[in-house]
Amino acid sequence: MDKLYGTIFDVRRFATHDGDGIRTTVFFKGCPLECAWCHNPEGISTKRRPLYFPKKCIHCGSCVAESEFGGVTMDKERNVHLDITKPEDWDNIMEICPTGAIAWDSRKIEVNELLEEVRKDEPFFKYSGGVTISGGEPLLQPLFAAELLLLLQYYKIHTAIETALLVPNENVAAVLPYLDSIFADCKIFDEQEHIRATKVSNVRIKENIEFILTSEKRDKVIIRTPMIPEYTANDENVAAIAKFITNIYPEVHYEILNYNPLASAKYHLVGREYCFKENPKRFTKEQMKHFAEIAVSNGIKNINIDE
Numbered sequence: 001m002d003k004l005y006g007t008i009f010d011v012r013r014f015a016t017h018d019g020d021g022i023r024t025t026v027f028f029k030g031c032p033l034e035c036a037w038c039h040n041p042e043g044i045s046t047k048r049r050p051l052y053f054p055k056k057c058i059h060c061g062s063c064v065a066e067s068e069f070g071g072v073t074m075d076k077e078r079n080v081h082l083d084i085t086k087p088e089d090w091d092n093i094m095e096i097c098p099t100g101a102i103a104w105d106s107r108k109i110e111v112n113e114l115l116e117e118v119r120k121d122e123p124f125f126k127y128s129g130g131v132t133i134s135g136g137e138p139l140l141q142p143l144f145a146a147e148l149l150l151l152l153q154y155y156k157i158h159t160a161i162e163t164a165l166l167v168p169n170e171n172v173a174a175v176l177p178y179l180d181s182i183f184a185d186c187k188i189f190d191e192q193e194h195i196r197a198t199k200v201s202n203v204r205i206k207e208n209i210e211f212i213l214t215s216e217k218r219d220k221v222i223i224r225t226p227m228i229p230e231y232t233a234n235d236e237n238v239a240a241i242a243k244f245i246t247n248i249y250p251e252v253h254y255e256i257l258n259y260n261p262l263a264s265a266k267y268h269l270v271g272r273e274y275c276f277k278e279n280p281k282r283f284t285k286e287q288m289k290h291f292a293e294i295a296v297s298n299g300i301k302n303i304n305i306d307e
């Protein structure tokens with residue numbers, strides 16, 4: 001059988017927010033949504049690109065000397081600037097950098113190699129925990145995701161996915177049998193508001209939510225809404241989502257996640273602009289409780305608040 005490769009941008013160990021117990025989370029590269037508040041903006045593009053990490057830089061200038069086409073320059077303060085449109089030999093430049101301050105944002109990896117990497121954490125999974133695939137959107141690479149999940153299940157490792165579900169239905173069907181937990185986002189109910197916030201329609205997302213909530217895995221599904229000021233965190237949106245998902249499956253599990261102001265920190269690395277000039281604060285316990293009450297009064301029986 002041909003080897004199966006996927007593109008990932010991170011493997012994070014000892015995560016505690018990506019499912020039950022201690023987890024190792026694999027971040028798949030590429031996402032069809034462009035949420036204005038995305039936590040992992042380096043994972044949006046499907047293309048590999050070089051990144052510059054200023055904190056690692058010792059300003060030695062080796063990268064500039066190696067640059068043939070002006071893709072790497074230095075300003076008066078000896079800060080490095082990358083122009084990734086220039087046809088540089090980026091591998092060469094990365095090799096010359098003594099501190100890893102210039103590095104690819106992602107890597108291509110063979111599925112068995114990735115399996116071995118995540119299995120190093122198997123001792124931590126014995127009592128609770130496992131592997132979560134996240135992104136980006138893991139279901140943009142359905143064959144790679146399905147094979148990884150199948151192998152993890154063979155080794156009796158608990159599997160979970162974090163997905164926004166904006167993929168063809170067959171991509172969802174391909175991984176469903178191999179999943180123990182499914183965290184699926186439903187960020188905004190109104191289609192026009194969804195387009196404003198994420199640049200894409202939510203019609204297919206709703207279809208796929210219906211698909212998983214009518215599947216035999218429906219009790220393993222947790223529908224999630226991140227509470228983003230000015231975008232998702234309002235009573236009308238929470239009420240509409242609650243009605244929509246309880247109409248499909250009254251026993252559905254629903255979770256609301258508090259806003260994470262730390263997301264803004266990565267934006268300068270990838271040349272994107274964060275949605276807030278003044279970063280809002282996280283919601284208070286009382287505010288989160290209020291959103292949960294809105295969900296419950298619109299039919300949700302099983303609610304979780306991630307504060």
Ligand code: SF4
Nearest residue numbers: 057058060061063097
């Ligand atoms: S080679 Fe690396 S450490 Fe040296 S200036 Fe370039 S980015 Fe900084």
